[in-house]
Amino acid sequence: MIPTRTPSKSVTGESGWLTQLLLNPRDRTVQRDLRSLSDLHRTVMRLVPDGLGDSPRSRAGVLFRLEADGTGSPVVLVQTALRPATDRLPDNYARAQVRSMEALLAALRAGLPVRYRLAGNAVRRCGPNSKAGRWKQALPLHGPEADQWWQDRAQAAGLDLRTLTSRSADAATTWHEPPTNTAATRLRVDRAVTLFEGTATVNDPVALRSALLNGIGRSKSYGCGLLSIAPAGRGD
Template sequence: MFLSKLMINVRSREFRRDYANVHEMHRSIMSAYPDTLDETPARLGHKILWRLDAAQIGYAQYVQSQTAPDWSNLPVGRLAAPAEVRPLGPVLNAIAAGRMFAFRLVANPTWSTHGGKERDVRKRHAHKTSESQIEWLVRRGERHGFVIPTTRSGEPDVAPSPVSTLIGQKKDTGRITVAPVRFDGHLVITDAAAFTDAVINGVGPAKAYGCGLISIAPPRF
């Protein structure tokens, strides 16, 4: 596994185009990876996740993948500094049941209903309150091998904050609208295998569009 850090030049015309259409952002990221040899979608085949974080100046884009990327395919001027790529092995090796980590996750907390007459069509609805967003994350933790500890006041040690809505257009499915939420806090691993799978494959929906990448670091006290 590899993690890339891309410092974005916000004056880049190509980046501004991608920022206005998250599907184009997805396509630009995919340009760093080869086509897959079978019918597996390239994002799944290379296990690609990405996140756009606000930096002091502009944005830092983090891209995680199973395949080593080739960022030379990006347009000249898109990056404000050379791409940094490092192996993710040390992070994965640090995962063990009982360990606590600080974490950041940009996710798409949603719930779904059946859509009208089409019983097999499901419509997603965004969780809009911080309470329901935290509840969504706690439920995901049960599936993905982690729990959110509590603070001294008894509250979950995580803070959700809104992120700019991601919009785009895709030819075959039409308009794309994703309402991400950024979670910052601490977690405790309960199942190392399940949590490793979550780190590699992501958490929640909209993984092609900047959601699902979970980053961990030593606890902050």
């Protein structure tokens, strides 16, 4: 059984909005954001109001995933708990398309076949007596172990997996500035990301709705955890 955490209360908590951002690769802010997901996160947070107090990402229900295959303009899919203010993005940053999740959430029912996609930070934490690493150190999972990580969380999220394809994606790279008045250089942190795709059947619509709105796993501020689903055809 996967332990669950009670999510922070969102701004609306009832539905959500999906925003597709077709990034302008010539824009300097875009180029900066593609080098560091912490910078991309700050730009994405401009879609929601300021002054949300502690845990603004969680309160505003912000999740995002960078989708770039190297053949076209990169795309960022953003989910928010309230309608995004796309006019707050930098000029010439992206073309935005916004749609409500209301119809998708209303269609959820037991037995519904769906297609899914998730960029997950599949890790396990070391225990106090672990010989694999330091206590509480996050160790990335690969191959069958990563698949099992998703299978466990998919079940908790109300999905019965029918097919599963996984592959290692580009690491979620962030750059952290050193403390002022020190000689330290910027610190690079890479978080392992696995892309899971396939088909499933909904067995618990309430659990799935919660997973869609709150995300799955860790590193949500760095492009992980956004579960995307769409109804599947009979041939899927």
